[in-house]
Amino acid sequence: DIQMTQSPSSLSASVGDRVTITCRASQPISTYLNWYQQKPGKAPKLLIYAASSLQSGVPSRFSGSGSGTDFTLTISSLQPEDFATYYCQESYSVLSITFGQGTRLEIK
């Protein structure tokens, strides 16, 4: 099975900061990597698919990059509504799916 490891597990930042979250796969997964945002009590929301494609309606301050085993989610200028938990998810395994453990982004 493919293991997905996010870092950091938690992060404190201020409004206006540039933030980067990393996701590492245990084996190469090309660009089969998605990012989700989850706010407390809510379902996850798709932000980025195929490593770098921005989902329709998602603000352009969100961006994704990477291929192979190392991926990043970047928020260029944090807004108050961005404080949430972020998950990566691999889709390389057609018959199985694995999520990262999550990164909690908190207000400093």
Added chain:
Amino acid sequence: QLQLRESGPGLVKPSETLSLTCAVSGDSISGSRYSWSWIRQPPGKGLEWIGTFLYSGNTYYNPSLQSRVTISVDTSKNQLSLKLTSVTAADTAVYYCARRITVTREDWFDPWGPGTLVTVSS
């Protein structure tokens, strides 16, 4: 606009069967080229994929749950179903249904239902 909504008992006794449904509106669950999945999240923890009903009619399950889980589709009601047998406290979680979109081998989950909390307790 596609909407998903999970429903079912909020409390299940240990060793019994958890049964949930996901009502799909805004698209035909059988006529579309999409697949449909269940994902769960224990309180305060991360996301775990349970399984997927492919548009081809095949189903694929998380190996860790495969012996206990069944996912099916009722086309007459346009809904997805989940059955998980022999539940324990470890199955306590919010259960989500989600559409799984596949485009030239890339795939992702969008949208998700709001989720339903199932507690396993006597």
